[in-house]
Amino acid sequence: MMNRHIRTILLVEDSMADAEMSLDALREANLANPVVHLQDGVECMDWLQCRGDWAKRELGNPAVVLLDIKMPRMDGLEVLKRMRADDSLRRIPVVILSSSREESDLARSWDLGVNAYVMKPVDVDQFFNAVRTLGQFWAVLNQAPDYE
Amino acid sequence: MPRWRLAGLLFAMVVIVALPYFATRVMSDDTQRVNSWLNQTSTIKALAYNIAYVVRDSEAASYRILAGDGDNAIERRANSAKRLAPALLDQLRALTRDNPDQQARIGALVSVVNGRITLLDHTLDRLHQGDTAGARQSLRDTSDLFRMHALIGGIARAADRLVDQRRREVDRQMERSRLLLALIALAQLLLLIVVVVTSERQIGKRQLAETREGRAVLRSQMIVQAVREPIALFDGQLRSLLVNAAFAELYGLDPKHQRPLSLPQIGNGAWSDGALLQRLNDVLLRDRELWDYEVVQHTPDGVDRHVVINARRIQQQDSDAQALLLTVSDVTARALAELRVNELNHQLEGKVAQITDVNRELEAFSYSVSHDLRAPLRHIAGFARKLRQHLGERMDETGSHYLDVIGSSAQRMGQLIEDLLVFSRLGRGALRLQPVDMQSLAEEARALCMAEAPERHISWAIAPLPIVVGDENMLRTVWQNLIGNAVKYTSQREHAHIAVEVQRGRNGDYEFSVSDDGAGFDMQYADKLFGVFQRMHRASDFPGNGIGLANVRRILARHGGRIWAVAEPGLGARFHFTLPARDLSGTTHERLS
Numbered sequence: 001m002m003n004r005h006i007r008t009i010l011l012v013e014d015s016m017a018d019a020e021m022s023l024d025a026l027r028e029a030n031l032a033n034p035v036v037h038l039q040d041g042v043e044c045m046d047w048l049q050c051r052g053d054w055a056k057r058e059l060g061n062p063a064v065v066l067l068d069i070k071m072p073r074m075d076g077l078e079v080l081k082r083m084r085a086d087d088s089l090r091r092i093p094v095v096i097l098s099s100s101r102e103e104s105d106l107a108r109s110w111d112l113g114v115n116a117y118v119m120k121p122v123d124v125d126q127f128f129n130a131v132r133t134l135g136q137f138w139a140v141l142n143q144a145p146d147y148e
Numbered sequence: 149m150p151r152w153r154l155a156g157l158l159f160a161m162v163v164i165v166a167l168p169y170f171a172t173r174v175m176s177d178d179t180q181r182v183n184s185w186l187n188q189t190s191t192i193k194a195l196a197y198n199i200a201y202v203v204r205d206s207e208a209a210s211y212r213i214l215a216g217d218g219d220n221a222i223e224r225r226a227n228s229a230k231r232l233a234p235a236l237l238d239q240l241r242a243l244t245r246d247n248p249d250q251q252a253r254i255g256a257l258v259s260v261v262n263g264r265i266t267l268l269d270h271t272l273d274r275l276h277q278g279d280t281a282g283a284r285q286s287l288r289d290t291s292d293l294f295r296m297h298a299l300i301g302g303i304a305r306a307a308d309r310l311v312d313q314r315r316r317e318v319d320r321q322m323e324r325s326r327l328l329l330a331l332i333a334l335a336q337l338l339l340l341i342v343v344v345v346t347s348e349r350q351i352g353k354r355q356l357a358e359t360r361e362g363r364a365v366l367r368s369q370m371i372v373q374a375v376r377e378p379i380a381l382f383d384g385q386l387r388s389l390l391v392n393a394a395f396a397e398l399y400g401l402d403p404k405h406q407r408p409l410s411l412p413q414i415g416n417g418a419w420s421d422g423a424l425l426q427r428l429n430d431v432l433l434r435d436r437e438l439w440d441y442e443v444v445q446h447t448p449d450g451v452d453r454h455v456v457i458n459a460r461r462i463q464q465q466d467s468d469a470q471a472l473l474l475t476v477s478d479v480t481a482r483a484l485a486e487l488r489v490n491e492l493n494h495q496l497e498g499k500v501a502q503i504t505d506v507n508r509e510l511e512a513f514s515y516s517v518s519h520d521l522r523a524p525l526r527h528i529a530g531f532a533r534k535l536r537q538h539l540g541e542r543m544d545e546t547g548s549h550y551l552d553v554i555g556s557s558a559q560r561m562g563q564l565i566e567d568l569l570v571f572s573r574l575g576r577g578a579l580r581l582q583p584v585d586m587q588s589l590a591e592e593a594r595a596l597c598m599a600e601a602p603e604r605h606i607s608w609a610i611a612p613l614p615i616v617v618g619d620e621n622m623l624r625t626v627w628q629n630l631i632g633n634a635v636k637y638t639s640q641r642e643h644a645h646i647a648v649e650v651q652r653g654r655n656g657d658y659e660f661s662v663s664d665d666g667a668g669f670d671m672q673y674a675d676k677l678f679g680v681f682q683r684m685h686r687a688s689d690f691p692g693n694g695i696g697l698a699n700v701r702r703i704l705a706r707h708g709g710r711i712w713a714v715a716e717p718g719l720g721a722r723f724h725f726t727l728p729a730r731d732l733s734g735t736t737h738e739r740l741s
Binding site: 015017018021024099120121122123124125127128 | 520522523525526527529530531532533534555558559562563566
């Protein structure tokens with residue numbers, strides 16, 4: 001286990017307030033994994049494909065992508081669709097973390113092959129619990145295939 | 149003409165021709181027979197006299213010889229009787245073979261003649277011997293011993309008698325034949341009368357039929373003329389044979405002067421449409437029926453008329469030529485109405501599109517509400533929490549209270565938004581109709597409430613409930629709200645009673661009711677009962693948002709039902725709701741009175 005790479009957790013969220021709360025919650029989870037916050041779908045794809053600002057980042061796919069739906073430039077569903085269409089990215093676990101509980105958003109996410117869909121609870125304790133649990137589950141408990 | 153009548157006529161002809169032929173034939177046969185009989189009788193008489201003459205001639209010759217006057221010629225005459233008589237007698241016998249009386253007489257004649265010839269021989273022998281006296285005696289003996297005259301006369305008379313007798317028979321037969329002829333003539337006359345009468349009657353019948361047919365034709369022509377639908381008949385070159393009054397009126401023809409007109413000339417070119425003329429020619433040439441052909445014609449009265457044309461080929465009445473029967477229905481009014489309906493439909497479609505747009509906007513709005521309004525709420529609560537953590541020990545009691553209020557208010561607002569979204573979704577989503585067991589839904593709602601409040605003492609009386617057609621999830625919400633309310637508003641009673649009942653209305657509707665003996669409410673405010681976020685009680689007494697009954701009313705309205713309540717403060721409330729009878733296709737059964 002020692003030589004095992006510690007994978008990054010990607011948080012893709014345009015709302016700085018939500019992002020701050022989510023980062024707090026992940027910090028409370030006491031995870032070893034580094035957390036990277038990106039503000040929209042375009043940044044997310046750049047990071048995943050090591051382009052632009054992230055052309056020189058350390059190689060490797062994240063442990064999980066926590067993805068908001070409603071974002072400027074490229075929304076979360078589009079990111080999910082592109083990841084599932086890309087052979088090197090399609091196995092990365094994706095969790096949609098959204099305020100929307102609209103049936104259409106749920107249906108599209110699952111059709112595109114999301115791994116989990118979590119609605120951001122309005123209640124603050126529930127919110128912190130949810131994000132903390134997600135971090136612990138996907139970064140620690142879940143097993144994803146190694147890099148090719 | 150029926151076959152039996154032909155056979156009868158043929159038979160009559162045969163009878164008329166054949167009977168006289170046979171009758172005449174019989175009569176001529178009779179005449180012939182009489183003639184042959186007369187001939188025979190004459191022959192018999194002639195033979196008899198001839199025999200007498202031959203014998204007497206020989207005897208006369210013998211006297212001449214006796215008188216010494218003999219020569220060779222006389223000698224030959226004296227011997228002629230002996231030479232000729234037997235043959236003549238044989239002839240006579242042959243002729244009377246069919247008559248025994250005559251045969252007897254002829255037998256007697258033969259012996260007399262033979263006797264006389266024998267005595268003649270004696271006479272001649274004695275003469276040759278020179279015995280003149282002996283010869284004279286022998287000659288005298290001849291006429292004394294063998295009398296011939298009476299016999300000859302008897303034969304002649306018998307022959308005459310026979311002829312008379314036969315002639316009388318023939319006369320009788322002729323009489324009968326004449327009678328037969330008369331009868332035949334009478335029969336011919338009768339037959340002819342029958343034939344004449346029969347054919348007269350036939351002719352009469354035919355004339356009657358022709359008269360009737362003529363009247364029928366006249367009547368049908370009158371009908372054609374009287375019909376309000378334009379009807380016309382055209383020949384193979386599309387020239388009018390007959391147009392009725394309605395046709396003439398529609399196309400501005402003079403009904404009095406009906407000269408044959410070519411169809412394209414009729415109605416100022418109303419019929420000059422090439423495609424239509426092609427179709428009509430097809431009807432005439434190929435017997436293709438033209439069926440409800442709709443076309444717009446500009447008629448002479450200056451109106452664009454929508455007409456429906458039907459045409460078919462028929463046989464002309466008095467010849468083999470084909471004719472075109474054309475009917476025209478003026479459907480202008482209907483076409484205009486259709487136009488109007490289409491226009492209205494178009495407008496309606498526009499309205500529907502607008503409504504769809506509004507709905508889409510509403511959907512976008514609620515999406516935005518669900519997403520955009522929740523985020524700041526979450527932030528308010530989240531950062532209040534962070535503030536509490538940040539201040540830590542530096543936070544005093546008042547500050548803590550403020551942060552509590554901020555947090556709980558944010559939470560409450562989140563709940564209200566959530567409720568509003570549910571309410572709006574109930575109005576927008578499609579009804580998924582299926583058979584729904586109301587009994588199990590009511591029992592489920594009761595079980596849910598009792599699980600949340602296990603310490604309560606409630607007497608339940610749930611009547612057997614029917615299966616209805618509706619959206620199961622929505623009806624579940626109805627029961628959970630009504631039963632939940634009943635449980636909630638009886639919470640201050642130690643022992644509560646809740647009853648669920650149903651009855652069926654005259655038109656098949658179900659009317660359900662949920663009654664309790666809880667807090668009730670003042671009927672004065674009953675109109676607010678089903679409004680959004682409207683409450684009858686303080687949240688501190690009975691918690692709630694005031695959205696439940698609004699949802700229930702919306703659900704029932706979407707099912708075609710309604711809800712109302714009767715209550716009295718402190719005594720309880722009874723909620724009634726109806727669901728119309730409907731089948732799975734979603735159509736409600738409206739009973740027509």
